[in-house]
Amino acid sequence: MPNAYISGTGFYVPPRVVTNDQLVEEYGMDTSHEWIVKRTGIEERRFAEEGVGTADLATEASRMAIEDAGLETGDIDMIVFATLSPEHAFPGSGVYLQRNLGFADLKPPKFVPALDVRNQCSGFLYGLATAASMVQAGGVKHVLLVGAEIQSAGIDLTTRGRTVSSLFGDGAGAVVVSPTDEDRGVRGWWLGADGRFADALSQKVWDVRRRPFLKVDAEGNGFVPVEDVWAHMNGKVVFKHAVEKMILVMMQACWEQKITVKDIDLFYLHQANMRINQYVAKQLGLPDEKVVYNIQKYGNTTAATIPLMLAESQRDGRLQRGMKIALVAFGSGFTWGSAILDW
Numbered sequence: 146m147p148n149a150y151i152s153g154t155g156f157y158v159p160p161r162v163v164t165n166d167q168l169v170e171e172y173g174m175d176t177s178h179e180w181i182v183k184r185t186g187i188e189e190r191r192f193a194e195e196g197v198g199t200a201d202l203a204t205e206a207s208r209m210a211i212e213d214a215g216l217e218t219g220d221i222d223m224i225v226f227a228t229l230s231p232e233h234a235f236p237g238s239g240v241y242l243q244r245n246l247g248f249a250d251l252k253p254p255k256f257v258p259a260l261d262v263r264n265q266c267s268g269f270l271y272g273l274a275t276a277a278s279m280v281q282a283g284g285v286k287h288v289l290l291v292g293a294e295i296q297s298a299g300i301d302l303t304t305r306g307r308t309v310s311s312l313f314g315d316g317a318g319a320v321v322v323s324p325t326d327e328d329r330g331v332r333g334w335w336l337g338a339d340g341r342f343a344d345a346l347s348q349k350v351w352d353v354r355r356r357p358f359l360k361v362d363a364e365g366n367g368f369v370p371v372e373d374v375w376a377h378m379n380g381k382v383v384f385k386h387a388v389e390k391m392i393l394v395m396m397q398a399c400w401e402q403k404i405t406v407k408d409i410d411l412f413y414l415h416q417a418n419m420r421i422n423q424y425v426a427k428q429l430g431l432p433d434e435k436v437v438y439n440i441q442k443y444g445n446t447t448a449a450t451i452p453l454m455l456a457e458s459q460r461d462g463r464l465q466r467g468m469k470i471a472l473v474a475f476g477s478g479f480t481w482g483s484a485i486l487d488w
Contacts, residue, residue, distance in 0.1 A: 149277035150330030151486065152287070152323035153214025156456035157205035158316040158443060159193040168302070168311060175304040181311045186419020190314025190444030192297040198232045200241035202317035203293035207246060209456070210319040211289065219251050221321070222285035224259040225276050227268030227292045227448040229477070230299060234351055237261030242291065265346075266415050266476025267336070268292055268448035269318070273472070273484055274334040276322040286324060292448030293317035299348070301375040309376050312418070314444035318452025329467075329487045335397050336482040337390065346383050346477040348376040384421060390481040391415075391425045391473050398471065398483045406431060408469060409485075411458070415474035416440035416450040425473075437463070447476070464488060 163171075165178035165188060181187055193202065203226065211218060226239035239259030248255045264271040269292040276288035293316070300310035322331075350373050352358055359367035391414065399405055406412075406429055414422045419440055426436050437454050446453060451472050458464040468488045475481040 146281050146283070147324035147326060148328070148330035149280040149322050150325050150327075151320045151455070151488075153210040153212070153216070153321040154452065154456035154459050155206040155209025155211070155213060155319045156317065156453045157202050157209070158191040158453075159197065159202065161192050161194065162189050163192050164189040165311070172302040173304070174302065174307050174311070176307050176311060184420065185312055186440050187312065187444045188441045191316055193295045193315045197295065198238075198241065199228055199230050199293050199295045199317075200232060200238045200245055202295065202315065203238065203242050203291045203319065204245040206293065206317040206319035206452075206456070207242065207289055207291055210321050214287070214321040214323065216287060216321065218246050218248065219255055221257055221287050221289045223257055223276075223279065223288045225262060225272040225288055225290045226259065227262040227264065227272045227290075228294055229263065229265045229268070229447055230294045230296050231261070238293070264476065264480045265478060266417060266445075266447050266450070267474045267478070267480040267482050268476070269451045270334065270472060270474050270482035270484055271336060271480070273322070273331065274336055274482070277331040277334065280322055280324050288322040289319065290322055290452070291317065291319040292450070292452050294447045294449050296447065299376070306375055308380065309378050312445045314446050316443055316446040316449045316453055318449045318454070318456055320452050320455065332402055332485040332487060333398060334482065334484040335394050335401070336480075337394060338478050338480045339386075340478065342382065342386060342479045345379040345479070346377070349373045384418070386479055387417065387421050387475040388424050388428070390479065391421075391475050392428055394481050394483040395429060395471060395473050398485050402485050404469075404485075409471045410435065410468040411464060411470045412436045413451050413454050413470060413472045415476070416443070416454070417445050417475070
């Protein structure tokens with residue numbers, strides 16, 4: 146059975162930078178740069194322009210990853226797309242990405258499967274577990290795994306929503322997962338979920354328990370109660386469980402791999418909140434130089450945070466061949482996961 150490794154990485158963020166001061170000046174949010182930085186560590190984020198879809202960001206990141214892997218589009222056998230912000234309720238973003246990359250225009254055309262993953266901030270790790278398992282099983286050879294988000298269209302950019310909306314940004318990260326006979330790659334993955342807290346971090350704009358699921362007026366125009374339009378978060382509950390689960394799943398990974406955190410060269414923690422990650426790092430005894438961050442300039446890009454960090458740190462020379470790295474995430478659901486890789 147071959148090992149599965151990440152053969153290529155790519156990323157893309159929209160060109161528009163939105164600083165904390167701009168949230169105040171352009172959107173009228175009653176907050177400040179100091180307030181946001183103190184609570185989250187975020188200084189700025191990227192917002193996509195109207196008309197740009199999640200799959201559009203993913204397309205640019207995917208092209209970079211495929212090229213970095215030394216492959217052509219036609220070499221890809223499957224797409225796994227992790228996002229909480231697809232273009233529509235259905236279909237998922239994976240098929241739009243397939244269309245954008247031109248698989249059907251190849252000669253002969255190649256109709257690769259497209260799997261959408263809905264595990265929010267843990268989506269990339271759930272996708273990595275899926276992609277690595279399928280490669281190792283021999284079902285496919287090269288899997289394009291993407292985490293991409295456009296969240297700026299679905300957040301309440303007013304004072305009412307500042308505790309949530311100041312956190313999020315748009316972006317995409319992509320990797321290609323491939324087989325190798327070399328002694329490297331994904332050493333293991335560990336996933337978990339606890340649905341008892343599903344409502345602690347949620348956005349219920351689409352609720353099929355209702356009849357009809359959207360209220361309509363006499364002309365048939367739908368409308369949604371304001372409390373369901375925007376994301377809801379119980380910050381204290383999320384913080385507590387994020388810290389606890391990220392520490393536990395990291396310890397589980399080390400225990401089963403018979404290593405300690407000292408054996409790991411770089412840690413990639415999901416970029417939800419700098420305070421959460423700093424607390425996790427402190428509890429695990431991780432030195433600052435081993436923990437990768439990009440939340441300061443991108444905010445929380447949800448499923449995109451980890452692949453975006455991998456691509457950036459590979460290109461700036463921080464991530465080197467032969468390093469042992471750890472990936473850890475926690476998100477809505479609650480869901481969480483970790484993975485150990487030899488790069």
